[in-house]
Amino acid sequence: MRKIWDIPGGVHPAENKTQSNHSPITTIALPSQLLIPLNQHIGAPAEAIVEVGERVLKHQQLAKASGFVSAAVHASSSGTVTAIEERPIPHASGLKALCVVIECDGEDQSAELTPLQNWQSIEKPALIDFLRNQGIAGMGGAGFPTAVKMQPRADQHIDTLILNGTECEPYITADDRLMREKADEIVAGMKILAHLLGEPNKKIIGIEDNKAEAFAAVKKAAKGSDIEVVMFPTKYPSGGEKQLIQILTGKEVPSAGIPADIGIVVQNVGTARAVYRAVEHGESLIERVTTVVGQSLGTQQNIWARIGTPVSHILAEHQWQQQDCAQLIFGGPMMGFAMQNQEVPIILTTNCVLAPSREEMPEPEPQQACIRCGLCAEACPASLLPQQLYWYSRSEDFERLQSHNLFDCIECGACSFVCPSNIPLVQYYRASKGAIRHHEQEKQKAEHSRQRFEFRKARLEKAEAEKEAKRLARKKAAEEAKAKAASAPAAAATPTKTTKPAAMEAAAHNDEALAKTQKKLERALSSAESRLERAQKALADAQSEGLEQTRLDSLSARIKDAENKVQDAQKRLQENTASNNNKAASATDSPMPSAEMPSAEELSKNRKKLERALSSAESRLERANKALNDASSEGLEQSRLDTLAARVKDAEAKALEAKQKLDIFESSAKAQAQNDTNAPADNGANKIKNKLNSSSKEKIEQSINTLEKRLATAKQKAADAEASGAATLEALRLGVTKLEEKLELNKKELAELNSSTTSQDSKEALNQETNAADAAIAKAQARAQELAAMSDDEKAKAQLESLKKRLEKARARLTKAEADNDDNIDAFRAGVEKLEAKLENQLAAAQENN
Numbered sequence: 001m002r003k004i005w006d007i008p009g010g011v012h013p014a015e016n017k018t019q020s021n022h023s024p025i026t027t028i029a030l031p032s033q034l035l036i037p038l039n040q041h042i043g044a045p046a047e048a049i050v051e052v053g054e055r056v057l058k059h060q061q062l063a064k065a066s067g068f069v070s071a072a073v074h075a076s077s078s079g080t081v082t083a084i085e086e087r088p089i090p091h092a093s094g095l096k097a098l099c100v101v102i103e104c105d106g107e108d109q110s111a112e113l114t115p116l117q118n119w120q121s122i123e124k125p126a127l128i129d130f131l132r133n134q135g136i137a138g139m140g141g142a143g144f145p146t147a148v149k150m151q152p153r154a155d156q157h158i159d160t161l162i163l164n165g166t167e168c169e170p171y172i173t174a175d176d177r178l179m180r181e182k183a184d185e186i187v188a189g190m191k192i193l194a195h196l197l198g199e200p201n202k203k204i205i206g207i208e209d210n211k212a213e214a215f216a217a218v219k220k221a222a223k224g225s226d227i228e229v230v231m232f233p234t235k236y237p238s239g240g241e242k243q244l245i246q247i248l249t250g251k252e253v254p255s256a257g258i259p260a261d262i263g264i265v266v267q268n269v270g271t272a273r274a275v276y277r278a279v280e281h282g283e284s285l286i287e288r289v290t291t292v293v294g295q296s297l298g299t300q301q302n303i304w305a306r307i308g309t310p311v312s313h314i315l316a317e318h319q320w321q322q323q324d325c326a327q328l329i330f331g332g333p334m335m336g337f338a339m340q341n342q343e344v345p346i347i348l349t350t351n352c353v354l355a356p357s358r359e360e361m362p363e364p365e366p367q368q369a370c371i372r373c374g375l376c377a378e379a380c381p382a383s384l385l386p387q388q389l390y391w392y393s394r395s396e397d398f399e400r401l402q403s404h405n406l407f408d409c410i411e412c413g414a415c416s417f418v419c420p421s422n423i424p425l426v427q428y429y430r431a432s433k434g435a436i437r438h439h440e441q442e443k444q445k446a447e448h449s450r451q452r453f454e455f456r457k458a459r460l461e462k463a464e465a466e467k468e469a470k471r472l473a474r475k476k477a478a479e480e481a482k483a484k485a486a487s488a489p490a491a492a493a494t495p496t497k498t499t500k501p502a503a504m505e506a507a508a509h510n511d512e513a514l515a516k517t518q519k520k521l522e523r524a525l526s527s528a529e530s531r532l533e534r535a536q537k538a539l540a541d542a543q544s545e546g547l548e549q550t551r552l553d554s555l556s557a558r559i560k561d562a563e564n565k566v567q568d569a570q571k572r573l574q575e576n577t578a579s580n581n582n583k584a585a586s587a588t589d590s591p592m593p594s595a596e597m598p599s600a601e602e603l604s605k606n607r608k609k610l611e612r613a614l615s616s617a618e619s620r621l622e623r624a625n626k627a628l629n630d631a632s633s634e635g636l637e638q639s640r641l642d643t644l645a646a647r648v649k650d651a652e653a654k655a656l657e658a659k660q661k662l663d664i665f666e667s668s669a670k671a672q673a674q675n676d677t678n679a680p681a682d683n684g685a686n687k688i689k690n691k692l693n694s695s696s697k698e699k700i701e702q703s704i705n706t707l708e709k710r711l712a713t714a715k716q717k718a719a720d721a722e723a724s725g726a727a728t729l730e731a732l733r734l735g736v737t738k739l740e741e742k743l744e745l746n747k748k749e750l751a752e753l754n755s756s757t758t759s760q761d762s763k764e765a766l767n768q769e770t771n772a773a774d775a776a777i778a779k780a781q782a783r784a785q786e787l788a789a790m791s792d793d794e795k796a797k798a799q800l801e802s803l804k805k806r807l808e809k810a811r812a813r814l815t816k817a818e819a820d821n822d823d824n825i826d827a828f829r830a831g832v833e834k835l836e837a838k839l840e841n842q843l844a845a846a847q848e849n850n
Contacts, residue, residue, distance in 0.1 A: 002204075002228060002230050002248070003250070004230070004232045004233075004247060004248070005246055005247055005248075005249075005250045006247070007235070007238065007243045007246050007247060007381050008380070008381060008383050009378060009379045009380045009381040009382075009383070009414060010235045010236055010237065010238070010379065010381050010414065011235075011236050011379050011414045011417050011418060012234075012235065012236065013170050013236055013333075013334065013417060014170060015170050015210060015234075016170045016171045016293075017170070017171065017172075017173050017176070017210070019171070019293050019300045020171070020173045020291050020292070020293045020300045020301055020302055021173035021176050021177060021302070023301050023302075024177070024181060024302075025177050025178070025181060025289055025301075025302045025303065025304055026301055026302070026303055026304070027303065027304050028303050028304075028305075028313075028314065028317045029317060030077055030104055030106065030108060030306070031104065031306070031309050031310060031313040032103070032104055032313075033082075033101065033102065033103055033104065033310065034075075034076050034077060034079070034101070034102040034104060034306065034307075034308035034309065034345070035087050035099045035100075035101055035308050035310060035343070035344075035345040036062060036073060036075070036076065036099055036100045036101075036102065036307060036308035036345065037073075037087075037089045037097050037098070037099045037308075037345065037347060038062075038063050038073055038097065038098045038099065038100065039089075039097050039098070040073070040137070040143055040307070040347040040348045040349070041070070041071050041137040041138075041143040041144065041145050041348065042069065042142050042143055042144050042145070043067060043068075043069030043070045043071075043144075043145060043148075044065075044066045044067035044069060044070040045063075045066065045070070045097070045098065046062075046063030046064060046065060046066055046070060046071065046072055046073045047063055047064055047065075047066040048062065048063045048084055048098070048100060049061065049062065049063060049064055050062050050063075050081050050084075050100065051081065051084075052081055052082065052083060052084060053080065053081065053082075054080070054081050055078070055079070055080050055081075056075040056078065056079065056080075056081060056102065057075065057078045057109050057110055057111040058075055058076065058077050058078050058108055058109060058110040058111065058286065059074055059075065059110055059111045059113060059282075059283060059284045059286060060074060060075045060111045061073070061074050061075075061133070061135075061284070062074060062075050062081075062100045063100070064133075065132050065133070065145075068148065069145060069148050070132075070145060071132055071135050071136065071137050071145040071146075071147065072132065072133050072134065072135045072284070073100070073135055074134075074135050074284035074285070074286050075100075075102060075286070076102075076286040076287065076306035076307045076308050076309070077102070077104050077108050077306060078104070078105055078107050078108055078109040078110070079102040079103050079104040079105045080102065080103050080105070081100060081101065081102055082101050082102070082103045083100075083101040084098065084099070084100050084101070085098070085099065085101070086098055086099070087099040087101070087343075087345075088340070088341045088343060088344050089344055089345070089347070090330050090339075090344050090345070090347055090350065091337075092337040092430065094340040094341065099308075099345070102308070113281060113282030113283060114282045115279065115280055115281050115282035116130060116279050116280075116282075119192065119195075119279050119280075120195065124195075124196055127196060127279075128147045128150050128151060128196060129147070130278070130279070131146055131147050131150070131275065131278060131279075132145065132146075132147035134278040134283075134284045134285060135284050135285045135286075136271065136274050136275055136278055136285050137271070137285070137348050138267070138268055138271055138348075138349070139268050139270035139271050139274065139288055139348055139349060139351075140164055140175070140239075140268030140269075140270060140271065140349070140351070141241065141268070141349065142349070143347075143348050143349045146267070146271060146275065149260075149265055149267070150193065150196040150197065150265075152197075152260045152265070153260070156260040156261065156263065157263055158197045158198065158200050158260065158263055158264070158265055159200050159201045159202060159263045159264075160200055160201070160202040160203075160204065160249060160263060160264045160265070161190070161193060161194050161197055161200045161202070161203050161204070161264075161265050161267070162204045162205075162206060162244065162245065162248060162264060162265070162266045162267075163186070163190055163204070163205040163206070163266075163267055163268070163269050163272055164206060164239060164241070164244055164266055164267065164268050164269065165179055165205055165206060165207040165208075165211070165214065165218065165269045166206055166207065166208050166238050166239035166244060167208070167211070167239060168208060168234065168235070168236045168237055168238050168239035169236065169237070169239065169331075169332035169333070169334050169335060169352075170236075170332055170333055170334065171291065171293050171294075171332050171333060171352060171354055172291050172293075172331075172332050172351055172352045173291050173293075173302060174270070174288075174289040174290060174291045174302055174351045174352065175214075175268070175269050175270060175289070175351075176211050176213075176214050177214075177289060177302045178269060178270060178273065178289050179207070179211070179214035179215075179217055179218050179269055180213050180214050180217050181217075182273055183214075183217040183218045183220065183221035184221045185273045185276045185277065186205075186218065186221070186269050186272050186273050186276070187218065187221040187222050187225070187227060187272075188276045188280070189271075189272030189273050189274070189275040189276035189277075190203060190205070190227060190267075190272045191225070192275050192276060192279055193265075193267060193272060193275060197265060200265075202228070203225075203226060203227045203228065204227070204228045204229075204230055204248055205218055205222065205227060205228070205229045205230065205269070206230050206232065206244055206247070206248050207229065207230070207231050207232075208231070208232065208233070208234045208238065208239075209231050209232065209233055209234055210234045215229065215231050230248060232247055232248070236334065236412070236414065237334070237381055237410065237412040237414065240381065240410050240412060241253075241259060241266045242259070242382070242410070243381050243410075244266065245259055245262075245264055245266065249264065251264070255405050255408050256405075256407065256408070270288060270289065274288075285307070285348065286306060286307050287304050287305060287306050287307060288304075288305060288307070288346070288348065288350070288351075289302050289303070289304060289305070289351075290302065290303055290305040290314075290346060290350055290351060290352065290353060291351060291352040291353070292314055292318050292352075292353050292355075293352065293353075293354055293355075294325070294354050294355030294356045294357065294360065295324070295356060295357035295359070295360045296320060296321050296322070296324040296325035296326075296355045296356065296357045297315075297318045297319060297320055297321075297355050298318060298319025298320075298321070299318045299319060300318070301318075305346045305350070306346070307345070307346055307347060307348065308345045308346065309345060309346045310342070310343050310344070310345055311328070311330075311339065311342050311343070311344055311345070311346070311353055312342040312343055314346070314353060315328075315342065315353075315355065320355055324357050324358065325355050325356070325357065325358075326356050326357060326358045326360070326361045326362070326363075327339075327356070327361070328342065328353070328354070328355055329352075329353075329354040329355075329356070330344070330350065330352075330353065330354075331350075331351065331352055331354070332351075332352050332354065333354065333356075333361065334412060334413040334414075334417065335411060335412060335413055336352065336354060364422055365422045366422065367421065367422050367423055367424065368421040368422060368423075369421060370387065370390065370421055370423060371420065371421060372387065373420060374387070375418040375419065375420065376414075376415035376416075376418060376419055376425060377415075378418075379414040379415055379417065379418045380414060380415055381410070381412060381414060382405075382408050382409060382410060384404065384405060384406075384408060384409060385404060386415040386425055388400075388404055389401060389404055389406055389409070389425075389428075389429060389432075390423065390425055390428055392404065392432075393428040393429060393431065393432040394428065396432075396435065398432070398435065398436050398439060401432055401436065402436065406429060406432060406433065406436070407433065409429050409433075411426050411429060411430060412426075413426050517576060518573075518576055518577070521569065521572055521573040521576050522573060524569045524572075524573075525566070525569040525570060525573050528562065528565040528566040528568075528569045529566055529650070529654075531562045531565070532559065532562035532563060532565075532566050532650075533647065535555065535558045535559045535562045536559055536643045536646070536647060537643075538555050538558075539555040539556060539558075539559060539643065577661075606665060607665065610658070610661055610662045610665050611662065613658045613661070613662075614655070614658040614659055614661075614662055616658075617651065617654045617655040617657075617658040618655050618658075620651045620654065620655075621648070621651035621652060621654075621655050624644065624647045624648045624650075624651045625648055627644050627647070628644040628645060628647075628648055631644050700746055700749055700750045701750065703746050704743065704746045704747060704750065707739060707742055707743040707746060708743065710739055711736065711739040711740060711743060714732065714735050714736045714739055715736055717732050717819075718732040718733055718735075718736050732819050734812070734815075734816060735816055735819060735820060796842075796845075796846055799842065800839070800842055800843070800846065803835065803838060803839045803842060804839065806835055807832070807835040807836060807839055810828070810831050810832045810835050811832055813828055813831075814828040814829055814831075814832050
């Protein structure tokens with residue numbers, strides 16, 4: 001005989017078990033609709049893998065486990081998925097959760113079942129994953145996933161496995177009838193659990209002495225095995241996990257600990273049977289035994305309840321008299337809670353639906369002041385101080401609640417049962433636990449925000465330090481250049497045989513100074529234009545994000561200042577260019593000796609520089625036109641369209657200015673070629689002219705060669721991806737298509753250049769760009785008028801569609817960047833995340849308005 005230990009506290013309420021344990025477990029009619037929650041267990045909710053409109057079969061998986069502490073969910077009958085939405089679920093506070101709604105077809109057609117043959121030879125990790133996928137979870141308490149309990153940590157050596165057949169709460173007889181009728185399956189399931197735990201030394205099934213028939217049935221089923229079936233005195237709440245361990249082993253689970261910490265695992269008898277049915281028959285967990293009891297019912301019994309069956313259907317099947325019912329209780333009278341909605345479904349942990357009459361459960365007496373009698377402390381099975389916890393709960397003293405081990409409370413209700421002042425102590429404890437959890441979550445969020453702030457601060461400090469280091473490096477280089485320039489006159493004072501005449505030196509020095517001044521002014525203009533462009537972009541982003549008016553005014557002022565600087569830089573550059581042109585004209589009228597004329601190499605370099613400037617300006621104009629067209633088609637705000645239109649006009653001016661500079665240079669080069677009659681033939685004007693005229697052609701030809709090489713590489717990557725079935729195949733194909741289009745465009749440009757090389761073509765192309773810009777501006781203005789005529793709802797819909805299109809394009813660019821291993825992949829990803837957040841906010845705002 002195993003020694004039995006007693007537990008502290010405990011009470012002996014009226015059992016009321018004979019109303020429902022007199023008849024076998026029965027089956028009721030299928031409901032017309034099943035509501036199957038995705039979070040019936042502790043841990044992460046399962047993730048739905050079916051879609052609305054899909055037909056499902058009984059035992060078919062509806063949702064997969066979404067984490068380590070999670071379990072799959074299955075269909076309880078065949079039918080059609082009509083919704084996946086939030087519905088009320090069994091919870092003390094009436095919470096809603098995501099549910100799969102199935103309209104049953106009445107056929108109860110089952111999917112193909114796959115039992116495990118010779119499960120003893122299967123590796124334990126595979127067997128545990130099988131149980132997770134079959135949705136097996138605890139059916140006696142909080143619904144802890146069985147797969148997690150069967151994987152203790154390496155430092156937790158399990159030497160005892162206990163099956164809990166206590167069922168100590170009044171009215172409930174679900175486990176009692178299950179042990180009487182399915183004892184063989186329970187014992188078989190325990191053997192599978194023991195195998196997963198490495199065959200613990202002790203295997204115990206604990207049953208209270210008020211279940212003599214169940215004890216006899218289990219004792220008979222376990223005969224010939226090493227499983228002990230132990231009967232012990234009835235006392236509430238001996239069915240608590242920690243209390244049962246203390247009764248059967250004399251060990252106590254430490255505060256804030258779990259049974260595995262002392263080498264023990266506890267499972268419910270219903271869970272053991274579910275494990276057997278899953279392994280030996282391939283059945284997922286889709287039903288459980290539920291006690292339906294109470295004097296307001298015409299029939300009181302235990303039933304096989306399908307998971308997801310609405311309580312209203314069960315009540316109708318048991319002839320419920322609503323007018324006679326005091327209240328509907330989910331669970332037993334001690335640990336259950338009142339139902340706010342009869343449409344809540346049966347879940348894995350639903351062991352009882354209690355519908356007592358008013359005579360059976362009268363209204364509670366009014367709450368009175370605590371008289372400090374101490375009966376609650378005597379009844380507490382966890383050896384806590386309920387009275388102190390009550391005072392701290394009322395004053396919201398969370399720190400003292402935790403120091404008094406509030407979370408060791410199992411919410412059995414023994415303290416409330418014996419309280420002469422009718423204080424609902426358990427409700428205070430539940431509320432305090434929820435408040436503490438919320439406080440801890442807020443604390444974690446604050447800590448996360450602090451870490452982000454400190455990381456950002458460190459990043460900015462690092463960037464500032466790098467900027468300062470670069471500044472010091474530039475300062476040092478300038479000082480070295482200044483020192484070198486100061487030493488240059490001394491070296492020039494000693495003429496050599498190769499020294500040019502003083503007049504030529506002075507002219508060359510003057511030309512060099514003019515060139516430096518010209519470059520400096522060009523850099524100043526480019527810098528000012530870049531600042532203006534950044535300021536305009538910042539203002540557009542701020543307007544699209546709906547920032548404060550003060551921020552918008554500040555950005556507008558910055559744009560005005562940047563525009564003034566651009567105008568000033570343009571004015572100074574134009575004055576300097578005009579001065580240089582006058583000097584160049586004077587030089588043409590009075591040509592210098594041949595030795596002072598620029599060489600063919602210098603002319604070619606200057607020509608290439610001006611061509612690059614023109615090409616850059618035209619590219620900038622093309623990008624500005626494209627951005628304006630995209631913004632117009634996507635229906636962005638008028639302020640954003642105005643900004644883009646201004647950018648197009650600015651790009652037009654720059655392109656025109658670059659073209660004028662190139663024309664002036666060509667005129668000067670032709671004049672020099674005509675005057676330089678004494679130069680050798682191979683360095684004459686014809687060679688310079690040919691070289692200048694062919695530079696654009698050579699550049700396009702080089703671009704075509706590069707594109708052909710890139711296209712060949714891209715096609716090879718796409719072929720490799722298609723052969724291996726890689727997920728990036730579509731992105732690679734898109735890259736090949738774009739390269740082919742670009743190559744075709746370059747070839748077309750080369751053909752046009754071969755047919756005509758006159759500057760008139762460039763002017764016509766520039767005119768076409770200008771016309772395209774005007775068309776884009778007109779389109780944007782038309783779109784703005786269209787938006788102005790829309791209602792607020794139509795504008796909101798248009799903005800949503802625009803955001804979706806932009807997000808789709810951004811995702812495509814990100815996919816291509818990932819396929820090409822682009823260096824800017826982080827920037828693409830950040831852009832996608834920003835658009836996703838913005839779209840989510842827009843959708844939320846739209847839902848609130850609706």
